[in-house]
Amino acid sequence: MAKQERGTRSKQAILAAAAEVFDLRGYDAASTNEILARSGLTRGALYHHFHSKESIAAALFEAHSGALVAPERSTKLQSIIDLTFAFAAQLQRDPVLRASVRLAVEKTSFPRPANTPYEQSTEVIHELLDQARLQGETLPGLDLSDATTVIIGAFTGLQAMSLVYTEREDLPERLGAMWRLLLPGLVTPGLIGTLRVTPPPAAVVADDRARAEAAAAAS
Amino acid sequence: MAKQERGTRSKQAILAAAAEVFDLRGYDAASTNEILARSGLTRGALYHHFHSKESIAAALFEAHSGALVAPERSTKLQSIIDLTFAFAAQLQRDPVLRASVRLAVEKTSFPRPANTPYEQSTEVIHELLDQARLQGETLPGLDLSDATTVIIGAFTGLQAMSLVYTEREDLPERLGAMWRLLLPGLVTPGLIGTLRVTPPPAAVVADDRARAEAAAAAS
Structure with a gap:
């Protein structure tokens, strides 16, 4: 070697x-x-x-950004929703991501670098919401910064609760509840029924992974 | 002595x-x-x-339940909203409540008693949502357990973010954003405009406190 x-x-x-x-x-x-x-x-x-x-x-914080690549969907809100489900699935299986989330959420003596997981997530979600706005998906007048904060805050808290109760096993169900409740305040009424608020089917996940690997190999 | x-x-x-x-x-x-x-x-x-x-x-966990007394309001959703603002204000000034929240949110070697702050909050919020439903405030078909989980999860995550960024100073603004986004998925459209999603005025807070003290003295 x-x-x-x-x-x-x-x-x-x-x-x-x-x-x-x-x-x-x-x-x-x-x-x-x-x-x-x-x-x-x-x-x-x-x-x-x-x-x-x-x-x-x-x-370990740097590893976090790799988990924040949104899957491609024609509806940008579906990209955001599926990003949260993919992140949840990775949290369940990847100790590095779990450690990074714990380091980000807890107040410790660790001096945070400038680009924490909160900032990384904020950038990704805000950009996707802006694309959703340009595609006419979001409610008129929606404050994108507020929406970004609430999506990340709600995800953060629900994964913390899910950790305490079930070692994050029930996180997908909790995320489904989060999206059902948040969507009416985020998107146009006609769009709500077209969005899937459950984890993507296995075939879609496999496609997403193949595309992400091809993109990583090309870069 | x-x-x-x-x-x-x-x-x-x-x-x-x-x-x-x-x-x-x-x-x-x-x-x-x-x-x-x-x-x-x-x-x-x-x-x-x-x-x-x-x-x-x-x-310290036991002290938590004292912070979960909802102020009386004719609209039950306003009681829930004002309970979150009162809880946030107490988090800002009371180290006992802060410690209790940290013990509840973090995964540690502390063996949790049966009635944790999550269970206490769940009971209080679910009961208030049920009263709101009986008063015709909530959307038809709203799943009260899901709504309870998302309200508590979102609060938990937003206070954690606010702690990291501003030592919880901006928590009231974050809560306002949370309620603006959650209400369309929770309550009837006509009610939204009548609800206040900012901290109650000082006079209302003083009234709430006087009532709570009178109730405590009488019990």
Whole structure:
């Protein structure tokens, strides 16, 4: 194995171990000792990649933006809805995203970098809402900043409740309820009945994934 | 000072100190040593009232229900809206409520008692929504359990965002945005324009407080 490849692998091992520890304990109670023990690497290897617990947490934040790529839909509101379902599905299976959400939501001694998950989500949702507005999907006079804040706030709180009650197993149902309640305040009445507020069918998810991978390979 | 009064005072001092420490550090990073140091009491006094960190946290949860008394309004939706504004105002000034919310929202090693703040809030909001339904305020066919979950989830997430961004200073504005967006999915169109989605005027808040104190004294 080439030296560079070994380096990438050990960095990934540290991030995976750190994600589990941050997800489990939160930032302040997490220790680099436990991260080291879980990663199976030496302290030297850890400090080769990250000079502090803080820099590991910052690296986990960067992974967040990868989960914020909206699937292509002709109706932009459907893109937003399906982005939330895709994000929820990834939260259920990916400890790195879970750790990033926990680091973002909790108030800790972690000094937040400028571009936190809240800012990343705000940018993505606001842009999609603006496209929806241009396509005539949104209610006239809708305040897009307010709408963005409420969508992200509601998602944040519902995933926190779902975590406490069911380890996020019921998150898709909670999201469905969120969209049924929010849509009448967001979109034109005629559009509501055409939007799906349940997770996309498996075939659609597979298409989305293939397209995202092709886009990533091309860039 | 009578012995009983001294006991109540030292218990209150412990709870106030614990609230600050839990609010600042979260459950797992909080230590009884720091709680003791802040309270200025002896370890013996602490263990006289509470046998563990867990039992202190459970006592803070109980304080939560006091913040969930809805102000009386002829329109029940206005009661719910004003309850959220009153809760937000108390969150801004009361470390005990802040600590209780942090303990409720975060996933920690704290074994939750059966009646958590989520359950308390769910009971109160669901009951008020049911009264609103009987008064003909809600949309026909509204699922009250879904509506309750989304209101509590959205509040939970928006206060978490407001905490990170402004130490909860902008929470009333965020709540206003939440209600403007949620109301069209909750209530009959004619009612929307009659509801106030800003914090109640000071005179109304003073009336609410006087009524709550009278009710507490009578019970």
